[in-house]
Amino acid sequence: MHDWHGAAHNFGTTPGSSPRARLSTTSAHLPHGGTESDPSPLEHHAIDAMMDRLEIVKLLFAGTPEIACPALAALDDDPRHDVVAVLTRPDAAVGRHRTARPSPVAALAHRRGIRTIKAASVRTGAGHDEVASLDVNAAVVVAYGGLVPADLLKIPEHGWINLHFSLLPRWRGAAPVQRAIMAGDERTGACVFQLVPELDAGAVHASMTTTIGPTETSGELLERLAADTTGLITTALDRMADGIDPTPQPEQGFTHAAKITPQEARVDPSLPARTLDRLIRGTSPAPGAWGLLDGRRFKILRTCLVDPARDHETDLDSDLAPGELHATKNNLYLGTGEGVLRLMEVQAFGKKAMRGADWARGAHPNGKVLS
Incomplete structure (x- = not known):
């Protein structure tokens, strides 16, 4: 079971067309007998209001591992949004023969025909310049694996938002799920927050909580959170479109989720x-x-x-x-x-x-x- 903070919205959109084109058909479903060819003044007002709410349309998605794929698929399937491009890490050598393979996010983007930018870093160089040239309203990050420089954070009108698998400010950092289990936390969750130069310190647009199962591994919990939080990103985008300010993180309760080192994972049998x-x-x-x-x-x-x-x-x-x-x-x-x-x-x-x-x-x- 999990608890959501922030409500998602349903705009009655239809797959297969651009957001603004879809809005032109909504009068057929509005009250007072309006039609597509003859909308009433009330219907015109409703269409204008919906267009205002759909200002966050064109998105950049930044992600790399398998756990980022459900979020990308959900955003690409959502008729209210257009994933203009995907930013992901370069192909990596895997397996016994060290064959170069695209990241799971890159493979999904290829299957869906989404433009893909492969960059180990976007601080400088070609990756930075290609991202800077994109015409997007906002960027969504789910486990990209690299830092976004301050100048890129300012380029989209609505900035960059990040899906983080913890209840911030607890477990800021690279391994929040692993650290939560290792610390014996009974509950965890996820937050969508506004990216700022400081590590995982931005204000929170939406969050959810869930119980950690007594036998659940970090891999299982990550997979579950990835599947359960696709709607959380949409909720955050909806709230941004409504002009709702995010909530600053509490100043108390901060913990750091550093990456787990192999030495730290060594079993000491003298422990309980x-x-x-x-x-x-x-x-x-x-x-x-x-x-x-x-x-x-x-x-x-x-x-x-x-x-x-x-x-x-x-x-x-x-x-x-x-x-x-x-x-x-x-x-x-x-x-x-x-x-x-x-x-x-x-x-x-x-x-x-x-x-x-x-x-x-x-x-x-x-x-x-x-x-």
């Missing part, structure tokens, strides 16, 4: 099981929590807290020392400084991710220690 569970969920699927097993990196991607005294599904019959691995017929366990974790999904060095119990059948880990 609950703390490790949050670390593992917060870093899954990337960068992935890990430890050393037989001198090689061993990733833990999904876990479950275990209470042997009350968990009737467990087949663990003794306590485990911190870092000790123990496999039974159906499960794989890890001892911690306080409590036990069931390892639901793991990835041994050079192997694919698999169920913990399946890996244990071939690895025979009993007596081994994760460090």
Whole structure:
């Protein structure tokens, strides 16, 4: 369940035509018997009002990863808006053969026939100049992966807005979802805010809140938020078109969501099981929590807290020392400084991710220690 702040609007538009062209047909649906060929004065007034509300029509969309695709698709499908161009990161080498592939947003833009600007940075150079030359009313950012310089922020009439996956000012920065889970937050959300030169500090146009599931990973939560917040961007654009000022962020409650480093994702088995569970969920699927097993990196991607005294599904019959691995017929366990974790999904060095119990059948880990 989630709660929305700010109401979306329905203008009765029709797909397949420009916003202003669609407005010329709205009199057929207005009261007092007006027709397309003979609108009444009241209908003229209604059309003028709708045209005023549709001032934010031409958009630049800036985004790169898969989580930005639902927002781009929703804006491109919305007949009130015209996504003039997409700004995304350049093609990146992926896979064993390091083949250059476009970003998910670039691939989606190509399929939809949207002009694409690929730039690692728009601070200077060709990327900056191409963005500066665009005729757009506003720019929408969803995980582009680069900073927008102050001079570009001033160019669109309505500036740049950014969809950020946290309840600002909590978790400003690159990894808000990961940090929320790692900190044990029970609730999080998303905000659409006005981009300013300071990091994630702009006033908020619209927001929503949601509960973090007790077993939800950062990847799952990001995917859910990306799907659930497409309407939040439209709400923000509607409020901007209505002339509603955004709400400044509170001065209290700021926390920084720095990018997760591989070293920070290392499992310390001396910590409590609950703390490790949050670390593992917060870093899954990337960068992935890990430890050393037989001198090689061993990733833990999904876990479950275990209470042997009350968990009737467990087949663990003794306590485990911190870092000790123990496999039974159906499960794989890890001892911690306080409590036990069931390892639901793991990835041994050079192997694919698999169920913990399946890996244990071939690895025979009993007596081994994760460090």
